[in-house]
Amino acid sequence: MRIARAVEQQVQDMLGKPGSRQRARLKKPVWIIAFVAFVSLFVLAVFVYTAQRSGSCSMFSSRGCSTNQILINTPSSRSRPLTDDEIASHVVIREILHMPHAEPKNPKIAFMFLTPGSLPYELLWEKFFEGHEGSFTVYVHASRERPHHVSRYFMNRDIHSGEVEWGKISMVEAERRLLANALQDQDNMQFVLLSDSCVPLHAFEYVYNYLIFTNVSFIDCFEDPGPHGMGRYSDHMLPEVDVKDFRKGSQWFSMKRQHAIIVMADNLYYTKFKLYCKPGMEGNKNCYSDEHYLPTLFHMMDPGGMANWSVTHADWSEEKWHPKAFRAQDISYELLKNITSIDESLHITSDEKRVVMIRPCLWNGLRRPCFLFARKFLPDALGNMINLFNNYTRI
Numbered sequence: 001m002r003i004a005r006a007v008e009q010q011v012q013d014m015l016g017k018p019g020s021r022q023r024a025r026l027k028k029p030v031w032i033i034a035f036v037a038f039v040s041l042f043v044l045a046v047f048v049y050t051a052q053r054s055g056s057c058s059m060f061s062s063r064g065c066s067t068n069q070i071l072i073n074t075p076s077s078r079s080r081p082l083t084d085d086e087i088a089s090h091v092v093i094r095e096i097l098h099m100p101h102a103e104p105k106n107p108k109i110a111f112m113f114l115t116p117g118s119l120p121y122e123l124l125w126e127k128f129f130e131g132h133e134g135s136f137t138v139y140v141h142a143s144r145e146r147p148h149h150v151s152r153y154f155m156n157r158d159i160h161s162g163e164v165e166w167g168k169i170s171m172v173e174a175e176r177r178l179l180a181n182a183l184q185d186q187d188n189m190q191f192v193l194l195s196d197s198c199v200p201l202h203a204f205e206y207v208y209n210y211l212i213f214t215n216v217s218f219i220d221c222f223e224d225p226g227p228h229g230m231g232r233y234s235d236h237m238l239p240e241v242d243v244k245d246f247r248k249g250s251q252w253f254s255m256k257r258q259h260a261i262i263v264m265a266d267n268l269y270y271t272k273f274k275l276y277c278k279p280g281m282e283g284n285k286n287c288y289s290d291e292h293y294l295p296t297l298f299h300m301m302d303p304g305g306m307a308n309w310s311v312t313h314a315d316w317s318e319e320k321w322h323p324k325a326f327r328a329q330d331i332s333y334e335l336l337k338n339i340t341s342i343d344e345s346l347h348i349t350s351d352e353k354r355v356v357m358i359r360p361c362l363w364n365g366l367r368r369p370c371f372l373f374a375r376k377f378l379p380d381a382l383g384n385m386i387n388l389f390n391n392y393t394r395i
């Protein structure tokens with residue numbers, strides 16, 4: 001980067017800063033100006049070329065920073081030597097990211113349901129899955145009671161589960177359990193986490209193509225300097241997790257296979273969050289691992305590999321502790337069309353400035369609707385959703 005900056009300086013000098021040199025040049029013949037412009041262009045091209053070659057975070061590179069560079073350049077590692085555990089962890093993660101992956105003949109999507117008990121929307125999901133056998137697998141983690149299944153797609157799909165307490169590390173443990181089970185199927189390429197109040201927003205083919213033909217994970221991630229973001233950070237996470245790297249995001253992810261393997265392989269960062277990101281930390285800090293662990297881990301390890309938004313919509317417009325819950329009387333074709341037409345992601349910081357960050361949802365570089373699923377839909381809305389399914393999923 002130092003070389004790049006030096007060249008940039010030269011370019012700026014040659015293009016002419018305001019001052020006496022420029023005024024002098026203007027008096028000279030036109031061919032000198034043309035020559036200077038030509039040389040400037042050449043130097044600029046060399047600058048772009050070297051910046052890309054060195055894998056730096058060039059402003060001209062659409063890819064952003066290359067992975068190699070990030071591992072060497074994480075803010076926390078720049079000023080200190082890495083610990084033995086960090087070196088071990090970084091080589092494993094880098095290796096996984098660079099592993100050539102064999103494309104299965106029949107790539108599938110793993111639909112992983114995290115629920116306390118029965119799933120009220122099984123019959124809607126059945127309409128969604130119908131006719132696509134062989135392109136998906138279902139996994140159910142029921143933490144409180146054995147679910148009563150009403151759809152054939154959900155029968156015998158319960159995995160061994162454990163207790164889940166809201167906001168605690170047991171939530172992340174359950175997510176890891178689902179990933180571990182779903183990874184056993186070599187054909188699963190994207191792993192979607194869903195809840196008992198989630199509904200599909202599109203027909204199966206649409207969701208399948210959206211998730212199979214993307215090479216990023218849809219993990220929600222943003223920087224929140226406020227009390228519900230960095231305010232939850234504890235210095236106990238040092239040195240491995242610096243407050244500068246602490247990120248926030250909704251837990252409802254869809255991640256690619258490589259990233260699911262990284263979650264399995266990570267013990268170092270997981271343990272940090274398990275010990276130091278929990279409700280009642282240091283007396284009054286309520287840190288919720290399920291909202292911080294994955295965004296922070298992937299922000300540090302593979303920022304270019306995630307979309308930074310979740311494909312599961314939630315309506316936070318009421319600005320309450322939980323998103324708006326939709327009841328039977330709220331369900332209409334217009335509501336669903338409104339949700340499926342959203343094509344920009346929205347994040348709001350929790351400090352008093354309440355900075356609103358709006359970004360277009362770019363799918364392989366194209367602007368497209370952000371959401372494939374939505375929550376929270378209350379059980380009484382099932383009938384209305386089934387009646388409307390064929391309508392609202394028509395493109």
Ligand SMILES: *[C@@H]1O[C@H](CO)[C@@H](O)[C@H](O)[C@H]1NC(C)=O
Pocket residue numbers: 063215216304305364
């Ligand atoms: C994803 O694929 C696009 C197009 O092939 C490519 O430009 C981009 O670098 C890839 N991103 C990652 C994280 O592999």
Ligand SMILES: *[C@@H]1O[C@H](CO)[C@@H](O)[C@H](O)[C@H]1NC(C)=O
Pocket residue numbers: 064216221299303304305306307308
């Ligand atoms: C996601 O955010 C990170 C910064 O945390 C950025 O480097 C990356 O390019 C973003 N991903 C996309 C697809 O824009």
Ligand SMILES: *[C@@H]1O[C@H](CO)[C@@H](O)[C@H](O)[C@H]1NC(C)=O
Pocket residue numbers: 332334335338
């Ligand atoms: C749908 O969006 C329009 C335009 O923003 C809004 O006026 C309308 O109230 C919305 N309808 C529902 C049912 O959310």
Ligand SMILES: *[C@@H]1O[C@H](CO)[C@@H](O)[C@H](O)[C@H]1NC(C)=O
Pocket residue numbers: 333391
């Ligand atoms: C649903 O589709 C049917 C058949 O195409 C159509 O007649 C009806 O108006 C649609 N309903 C809504 C709410 O769009």
